[in-house]
Amino acid sequence: MRLFAACLLLALALPAGAQIYKYTDAKGNTVFTDQPPQGVASESLDLPPANTVQMQAPPPAAKPQADGSTTSAQSAAPYRVLRLINLPSEEALRANNGSFSVDVELQPALRSGHRLRLILDGKPYGEPSTVPRLQVVNADRGEHRLAVEVLSGDRPVQQSEVHTFTVQRVHTGSPALRSRP
Structure with a gap:
């Protein structure tokens, strides 16, 4: 079951790394696609890397004291x-x-x-x-x-x-x- 889940996640990640193509159709519209068109001159686009945000570390957990109360960095x-x-x-x-x-x-x-x-x-x-x-x-x-x-x-x-x-x-x-x- 774990192997199947890992394969499924890898398969879902493949389109994220796919190439983007740009061409102009017969009506003069600019089209962007992930598959190269047949019989039409197209341009391969290099996209900048996607923005990423680092996950913030959660605040430290409260620590029990000898008197039964708790303290944390926030308190x-x-x-x-x-x-x-x-x-x-x-x-x-x-x-x-x-x-x-x-x-x-x-x-x-x-x-x-x-x-x-x-x-x-x-x-x-x-x-x-x-x-x-x-x-x-x-x-x-x-x-x-x-x-x-x-x-x-x-x-x-x-x-x-x-x-x-x-x-x-x-x-x-x-x-x-x-x-x-």
Whole structure:
């Protein structure tokens, strides 16, 4: 049975390597065929090789851990892009009350069961959320480090690059802000 299947596959592959002929028929139409015409001048065509696509290797299979959970390369970093956006790059962030929002760029979209949480100055900040716009409230003036992490339950899955920026707040004891009599 295997020999028959192999012969059948070889027979099917033969036409793929066949020669192509081109000629003009009696009505002036150009004809392409895999068999040379009888009694008509024809031209043998050399075709470029067909395009091929290499099959991609499947992602590595999940490996069982001692605690019964599984890990894979995808679970190690499930997001190709995870970064904070809309933060100042060169200048100070002016937030007179110390409150501001930052956006999170994720690719692919946030998975079910995952939540986002800010890391402010190396410590978790605020409640985890599924919304990619997070808010910092009443941050002290001065330099801060901010990142975002993805949580699965209470376990961190992935963290963004840390951004350093400065919050500029107006000092309310400033003589310029005092009311004049």
